[in-house]
Amino acid sequence: METVIETKALTKRFGERAAVDGVDLTVGAGVAFGFLGPNGAGKTTMIRTLLGLTRATAGEVSLLGLPQPAKRREALARVGAIVEEPRFHPHLTGRENLQVVAAARDSAADGRIDASIERVGLAHRSGDRVKTYSLGMRQRLGIARCLLADPALLILDEPMNGLDPAGILEMRHLIRAFVDEGRTVFLSSHLLDEVEKTCDEVAIVDRGRVILQGRVDEIAASGDPTVLLAIDDTEAARRVLSAETRVTNIEQEGRELRITLSDGLTAAEVNRALVTAGVAVSRLEPARATLEEKFLAVTSRLETSE
Amino acid sequence: MRLVNAEILKLRRRRGLMIWSWLLTVGSVLVALIVLLVLHAVNPGHHGPAGGSTNLEHYVFLLSGLGDIAAILIGATAGTQDVSNGVFRDLVVTGRSRATLFRVRAVGALCVFLPILAVGFAVAIGSSFLFAGGLPNATGSEIGHYIAYTLAITVVNTILAVSIAAFASSRVVVGVLIAWSAIVAQILLAINALGGVRKFIDVAAAEHFATQHMSNTNNRIPMSSATAVLVLAVWAAIALSAGRWWTNRVDA
Numbered sequence: 001m002e003t004v005i006e007t008k009a010l011t012k013r014f015g016e017r018a019a020v021d022g023v024d025l026t027v028g029a030g031v032a033f034g035f036l037g038p039n040g041a042g043k044t045t046m047i048r049t050l051l052g053l054t055r056a057t058a059g060e061v062s063l064l065g066l067p068q069p070a071k072r073r074e075a076l077a078r079v080g081a082i083v084e085e086p087r088f089h090p091h092l093t094g095r096e097n098l099q100v101v102a103a104a105r106d107s108a109a110d111g112r113i114d115a116s117i118e119r120v121g122l123a124h125r126s127g128d129r130v131k132t133y134s135l136g137m138r139q140r141l142g143i144a145r146c147l148l149a150d151p152a153l154l155i156l157d158e159p160m161n162g163l164d165p166a167g168i169l170e171m172r173h174l175i176r177a178f179v180d181e182g183r184t185v186f187l188s189s190h191l192l193d194e195v196e197k198t199c200d201e202v203a204i205v206d207r208g209r210v211i212l213q214g215r216v217d218e219i220a221a222s223g224d225p226t227v228l229l230a231i232d233d234t235e236a237a238r239r240v241l242s243a244e245t246r247v248t249n250i251e252q253e254g255r256e257l258r259i260t261l262s263d264g265l266t267a268a269e270v271n272r273a274l275v276t277a278g279v280a281v282s283r284l285e286p287a288r289a290t291l292e293e294k295f296l297a298v299t300s301r302l303e304t305s306e
Numbered sequence: 307m308r309l310v311n312a313e314i315l316k317l318r319r320r321r322g323l324m325i326w327s328w329l330l331t332v333g334s335v336l337v338a339l340i341v342l343l344v345l346h347a348v349n350p351g352h353h354g355p356a357g358g359s360t361n362l363e364h365y366v367f368l369l370s371g372l373g374d375i376a377a378i379l380i381g382a383t384a385g386t387q388d389v390s391n392g393v394f395r396d397l398v399v400t401g402r403s404r405a406t407l408f409r410v411r412a413v414g415a416l417c418v419f420l421p422i423l424a425v426g427f428a429v430a431i432g433s434s435f436l437f438a439g440g441l442p443n444a445t446g447s448e449i450g451h452y453i454a455y456t457l458a459i460t461v462v463n464t465i466l467a468v469s470i471a472a473f474a475s476s477r478v479v480v481g482v483l484i485a486w487s488a489i490v491a492q493i494l495l496a497i498n499a500l501g502g503v504r505k506f507i508d509v510a511a512a513e514h515f516a517t518q519h520m521s522n523t524n525n526r527i528p529m530s531s532a533t534a535v536l537v538l539a540v541w542a543a544i545a546l547s548a549g550r551w552w553t554n555r556v557d558a
Contacts, residue, residue: 051399054557076401083399087392091319100393103312104400104407110308145396 002029003065004153004184005050010059012042012049012208019045021208022059027186027201029152032179034199034216035188036295042208043188044084047157051081064152077106080146081155085162086138090131094122094141097130102148109148116144120174135162143174154178156187160194172198196220196291204298211298220291224248227267229257230283231274240277241270258287309406313414316387323383327376327419331426334368339433346437358441359448362434363519366452369426370459374487375480377419377460378467382479384415385471385549395558408553412468412546419464427453451517458512458538463487465542466508469549495527505529511537 005027012020019042027033037043048054050061052069061068063075088097095113102109117126120140125133133141139159146154159175160168175185175198189195195202196216203213212219231237237257241247246265251258261270267284274281318324342356355361388394388407397407435443444452463483470479491509494500504510510527514534518526529537 048395048557051395053395053398073401073403076399079399079401081396081399083395084392087396089316089387089391089393091321092316096315096319097393100312100316101396101400103308104397104402107308149400 003027004029004063005033005186006060006062007050008060010046010049010061011057012045012054013057018208020049020056023205023208023210025203025210025213027184029184030179030182031200032175032185032187032198034195034202035186035205036192036195036202036291037188037190037205039190041190041205043190043205044157045208046205047081047083047155047186047188051076051079051083051155053083076149078149078152079155080149080151080153081157082139082142082146082159083155083157085135085158086142086145088130088138088141091129093127093129094133094137094144095126097141098145098148101145105148108150112148112150116147119147120144136164136167139163139167139171143171152183154183154185154187156185158189159187160189160191168194192292192295202291204295206298212294216291219294222294224260224262225267226258226260226287227270228283228285228287229259229270229274229281230255231257231279231281233279236277237274237279240274240279244270244273309402309410310413310417313384313410314417317380317384317414317418320383323379327380327422330372330376330379331369331422332429334372335365335426335430335433338365338368339429339437343437355437355439355441357434357437357439357443359434359444360441361437362430362444362448362452363517365430365434366456367520369423369430370456373423373426373456374460374463375484376422377415377464378480378483380419381412381415381464381467382471382476382483384411384418385468385479386476390476398558404553404558405550408472408550409546411471412465415464415468416461419460423456423460427456448517451515452520454515455512455517455520458515458534459487459509462508462512462538462542466545469545472549472552502527505533506537508538508541511535511541 003026005025007023007025010020010023011018023046035043035046045054049056050063052072064078066075068075089100092100095117098113098116102113117123120143122137122140122144125137130138130141139162159171163171172194175187178185187199199216201214202216202219203210205211229237232255234252234255234257238250241250241257241259244265246261246263247259248262249260259270267286271281271284339356342353342361345353346355388397394407398404431449467479467483470482487509491507494507495504495510504527511529511534513526514529514531
């Protein structure tokens, strides 16, 4: 698969503190890639470094197969980006703001202004000054600004921030539509649920380091299997399960037990052991790990909460 | 050219800036003209006609003084608005060099200011001929001096404003440049002990193009026209280089 973003040992330091710390990242073409991490994890600094808004302290970056910053202009000609919140000249209209940025791109960008505005559903407000726009409208105008490049790669920094549920849904559909068109979307977020719903691949970042990277479904499914049990006599069930050494964790959630299995122990064996011990099992199902659980397991958030 | 047009658009759509710029240049001349016309109409024996060479000099004094403030306001706005509105990073991620993005600010500011100044001059010169009455009109040479002097002081200050705005907020830029032109430079020019070094002050170089009547003769530093042009060019070049260097260096 063609590589759209590649970093090798990318580092950005502010004094002694490493905001991006030796990051090796590979993002293939035609996917929605989530860059997930808690606030202050280094997501925005990573994006700023990728785009050349700030200089890397060390390491290598390549965008669309072109080394940065040597081939900066060629690469960025096909990149659209929103860094932090989308900002505009408030005294200009939405259309005029796009004209300003289109002027910095090749002349074909001028011809994409109407289509970009139409695409994000702002045609009826494009003649209004941006200072009258809501945050959701500014987010959409930011996407329209990205589209002026006819981008092969969109880099969106927290695109769901400040959006209402309808706006989030709309943004998710827009991102998936871009991916369906063959574009690559690299989005940073601290919203786990949104990354899980929107992205194909994810890198979990914390304290400037990528600590986990892969397909969202594979990451969520990785690790020891977890099983949910609905049982009337949870105390009796606990006694039975505690005797089984391959049950590594037992958590009670109301009338349910969530247990983690190891060393090849299967749900059927658990069921047999409980029934043999006279514990009635009314429901048994594999619990699908969420990205949130993985996220909390691998980031400093867990340490903080403990 | 598209980038320059974008700069012009950003400036011209600032209603407050445009109103003040027009008021300070064209408006000030019009106000002076109307006052002189009214005074002449009320008491022609005591107040002469509103036109003629001497009154043109008064209009040019307003144009160069208040027009200079307009030039500084426009330059400072052009120099700061992308960064202060948070849009500079969006321009940088288009792949355009920061040097280009910086350079077009100065060109855009001049493209907005110079037409306003031209209208101010058209009003001033036109009025001086139209309402001269029996007074002598300005000669071509005098008019040339007026235009050269005003252009020298305002163009250099526009460029200085754009350049210093790379380092500071627009308010600081406006304050520093007005203080420099109106106070600090004038004090330095008055210090005779500085001798020929004073010719390297931009205000001294600009005043070289003023008529003898206009400039403060005590502060007038003798120099050739070539030296004056060179001094102004060096000031503009150093300012632009510093602004470009900082724009390249700083995080967007």
